Amino acid sequence: xxxxxxxxxxxxxxxxxxxxxxxxxxxxxxxxxxxxxxxxxxxxxxxxxxxxxxxxxxxxxxxxxxxxxxxxxxxxxxxxxxxxx
Amino acid sequence: xxxxxxxxxxxxxxxxxxxxxxxxxxxxxxxxxxxxxxxxxxxxxxxxxxxxxxxxxxxxxxxxxxxxxxxxxxxxxxxxxxxxx
Numbered sequence: 001x002x003x004x005x006x007x008x009x010x011x012x013x014x015x016x017x018x019x020x021x022x023x024x025x026x027x028x029x030x031x032x033x034x035x036x037x038x039x040x041x042x043x044x045x046x047x048x049x050x051x052x053x054x055x056x057x058x059x060x061x062x063x064x065x066x067x068x069x070x071x072x073x074x075x076x077x078x079x080x081x082x083x084x085x
Numbered sequence: 086x087x088x089x090x091x092x093x094x095x096x097x098x099x100x101x102x103x104x105x106x107x108x109x110x111x112x113x114x115x116x117x118x119x120x121x122x123x124x125x126x127x128x129x130x131x132x133x134x135x136x137x138x139x140x141x142x143x144x145x146x147x148x149x150x151x152x153x154x155x156x157x158x159x160x161x162x163x164x165x166x167x168x169x170x
Contacts, residue, residue: 011132020125022125023121040104048101050096
């Protein structure tokens, strides 16, 4: 895989992965999850899990890193949604 | 790419893509986006755009379909967040 493609993959990974941090922080501060959809995060986490498996099968590093970390942050948001419905 | 891997990719694509539908519907019904993070969706959409480019470069069909559709739904949520802050 050439350099440009890996760079795009890593930037994409950072973008989609890091994006869950401000959402987790906002919920942590406000304890407000009212407008957040529980089914979104249940479905999203199942999908991310499958992307992780897909990335492992294809040995695609950006995908493995992105989906591994996204799983953690999306999991935190799901935890807050269940704790503060 | 063998059948199992493509199936996992497509299921992953459906999971992460379709997950934005319940969130968009919830906002459409309630017009409430208070607990949703604007910076999450700005960052997430930039990342999804890059994943789309990455998928096109790698000619990876599940990635192209997933990120193309996710872009639409995440874009709808961003539109609602801006319209009903």
